[in-house]
Each structure stands twice: as structure tokens, then as C-alpha cells.
Amino acid sequence: MTNTSVIVAGPRGKMGREAVKMIHNTEHFTLVACVDHKNGGLKVKDLDGLPDIEAPIFEDIEQCFNEVKADVLVDLTTPEFGYKHTKLALENGIRPVVGTTGFTKEQLQELEQLTEEKELGVVIAPNFALGAVLMMQFSKWAAKYFPDVEIIERHHDQKLDAPSGTAVKTAELIQEVRDKKPQGHENEKETLEGARGADVDGMHIHSVRLPGLVAHQEVMFGSSGETLTIKHDSINRESFMTGVKLSIEKVMELNAFIYGLENLLE
Ligand SMILES: NC(=O)C1=CN([C@@H]2O[C@H](COP(=O)(O)OP(=O)(O)OC[C@H]3O[C@@H](n4cnc5c(N)ncnc54)[C@H](O)[C@@H]3O)[C@@H](O)[C@H]2O)C=CC1
Numbered sequence: 001m002t003n004t005s006v007i008v009a010g011p012r013g014k015m016g017r018e019a020v021k022m023i024h025n026t027e028h029f030t031l032v033a034c035v036d037h038k039n040g041g042l043k044v045k046d047l048d049g050l051p052d053i054e055a056p057i058f059e060d061i062e063q064c065f066n067e068v069k070a071d072v073l074v075d076l077t078t079p080e081f082g083y084k085h086t087k088l089a090l091e092n093g094i095r096p097v098v099g100t101t102g103f104t105k106e107q108l109q110e111l112e113q114l115t116e117e118k119e120l121g122v123v124i125a126p127n128f129a130l131g132a133v134l135m136m137q138f139s140k141w142a143a144k145y146f147p148d149v150e151i152i153e154r155h156h157d158q159k160l161d162a163p164s165g166t167a168v169k170t171a172e173l174i175q176e177v178r179d180k181k182p183q184g185h186e187n188e189k190e191t192l193e194g195a196r197g198a199d200v201d202g203m204h205i206h207s208v209r210l211p212g213l214v215a216h217q218e219v220m221f222g223s224s225g226e227t228l229t230i231k232h233d234s235i236n237r238e239s240f241m242t243g244v245k246l247s248i249e250k251v252m253e254l255n256a257f258i259y260g261l262e263n264l265l266e
């Protein structure tokens with residue numbers, strides 16, 4: 001396999017740390033730099049708990065792109081910076097693999113258009129865990145027969161975006177097969193605002209945030225005399241690395257905008 005040189009944005013984060021380790025342990029990947037909002041001028045090996053890698057750390061992503069030649073940017077930061085970094089990577093001819101969630105529909109459309117103009121590959125995956133991708137696919141299948149559905153996502157309390165990217169993507173996949181339908185009683189009224197969660201075509205998304213959680217989602221379907229629950233749990237962040245690795249490999253073979261890991265799986 002040809003070697004792929006990778007920059008990671010957000011190397012000190014919960015996901016960034018795992019990604020740095022995975023890249024370091026993969027023979028055909030080379031970590032060439034990191035982008036952090038602190039620690040410019042240091043090296044990855046100088047950061048607590050990160051492997052012994054000489055790659056430099058930049059605080060300014062444009063300086064990083066100017067000084068270091070790379071094939072792929074892996075972004076695991078925040079919605080605000082993830083979007084800026086993805087755009088700048090494309091403008092600099094670097095293929096983005098984006099795990100950062102919380103982008104708006106408009107931002108995704110803008111990035112798709114830029115990808116086409118630049119004729120590059122991009123992978124934006126709301127969830128890199130294979131089990132989560134299957135949970136979303138199974139939910140789409142079930143929604144064909146069970147249009148009464150509620151999505152409950154549970155995450156750690158450091159998460160910035162709600163609902164989660166996974167819940168949004170699940171709702172979008174279900175929208176492809178489910179007609180609009182208000183969930184619950186037609187005269188239902190919230191006596192406390194927000195009690196019924198977010199509303200997507202009448203389907204509701206409930207977001208739970210608690211310390212101790214990692215990333216979990218249940219998609220509940222109800223019908224006459226039965227319920228069906230499709231559930232996925234990430235119990236650690238290694239669970240996402242199979243998808244990050246696959247995305248780095250695949251993005252080098254693509255000239256397309258990929259939104260969702262399911263589009264890379266056979
Ligand atoms: N697609 C997927 O499978 C997954 C996606 N995520 C998403 O990935 C993102 C990161 O998640 P976590 O690692 O849990 O968050 P975290 O808060 O642990 O890490 C984010 C890191 O980004 C860094 N950062 C912030 N601004 C920056 C900037 N301008 N330049 C460089 N670095 C910057 C922070 O210092 C921090 O270290 C979130 O959007 C989260 O929703 C998280 C888990 C799985």
C-alpha cells in the first residue's frame with residue numbers, strides 16, 4: 001500500500017489522541033503534523049500521553065499547510081473550527097476526513113460544492129463506529145414498516161452539539177423512507193417546553209448528557225402490540241478507529257463528497 005501522510009487537528013482531544021495512536025500504529029500512514037490551538041512549536045512527543053513522534057505542532061493551520069506536505073487532514077475538533085479546517089484543507093488540495101459533528105446543512109452544502117470544484121475526495125462521517133453505521137442502516141430498514149419512531153441519544157456531558165451528528169444522520173436516513181407524521185397524540189401539548197425533544201418531520205430526538213457516558217443511541221419503533229428497539233453503544237473511543245482508518249484509505253481513491261461511512265462500506 002502506498003504511504004499516506006496525515007495531519008491531525010485536535011490531537012489532545014479524546015478522539016484526537018486515539019487517532020494519533022492509530023496513525024502511528026498503521027504501517028502505511030505517517031503523521032506529519034498536528035494542529036492544536038495551543039503548543040505551537042512543540043512536537044507531538046512533547047504532549048502528555050502521546051506517542052514518541054517528531055511531527056511538529058502548529059497553531060495556525062494555514063502555516064501548517066504551507067510548511068508541511070500532506071495528503072489527508074483528520075479533523076476532530078469543534079463544529080466552528082472543524083468547518084473552517086475542512087474548507088481550508090480543500091483550498092490547499094488536502095483531502096479532509098472529518099469526524100467533527102455539528103455542521104449545519106448549509107455548511108455541508110457549501111463543502112460539497114467546494115469538493116466538486118476542487119475535484120478532491122472528502123469523508124465526513126457523523127459516526128466512525130461500524131456498529132453505529134449498522135444501527136443507522138437497520139433503523140432505516142425498520143422505519144419502512146414501523147413509521148412510529150423516537151430517537152434517544154446519550155452522550156458524555158462534554159459534548160458541544162445536540163442532537164448528536166449520529167442522531168441527525170439517523171433521522172435523515174429515516175426521512176428517506178418515512179412520510180411526514182406527527183409522533184404522538186394530535187392534541188398533544190408540552191406543559192414544559194422541550195419535553196418532547198427535537199422534531200424532524202414529526203419524529204422526535206431526545207438528547208441525554210451525563211458524566212460516565214461515552215456514545216449511545218437507541219432508535220425505538222412502536223406498533224400495535226409490539227415495540228422494536230435498535231441500540232448501539234460505544235464503550236470507548238477505540239470503537240471509532242476502524243472507521244477513521246478506512247476513511248483515510250478510501251479518501252485517497254475518491255473524487256467525491258462522502259457524508260456517512262455507510263457510503264464507503266460494501
Ligand atoms: N464521527 C465520530 O465517530 C465521532 C465524532 N466525534 C466528534 O469529534 C469532535 C471531537 O470530539 P472529542 O475528541 O470528544 O472532543 P474533545 O473536546 O475531547 O477534543 C476536541 C479537541 O479539539 C481541540 N481544538 C479546539 N479548537 C481547536 C483549533 N482551533 N485547532 C485545533 N484544535 C482545536 C481542543 O483543544 C480539544 O483537544 C466532536 O465534534 C465530536 O462530536 C466524537 C466521537 C466520535
Ligand SMILES: O=C(O)C1=N[C@H](C(=O)O)C[C@H](O)C1
Nearest residue numbers: 101126127159164165166215
Ligand atoms: O461527541 C461524541 O462523543 C460523539 N459524537 C458523534 C456524534 O455527534 O454523533 C459520534 C459519537 O456519537 C460520539
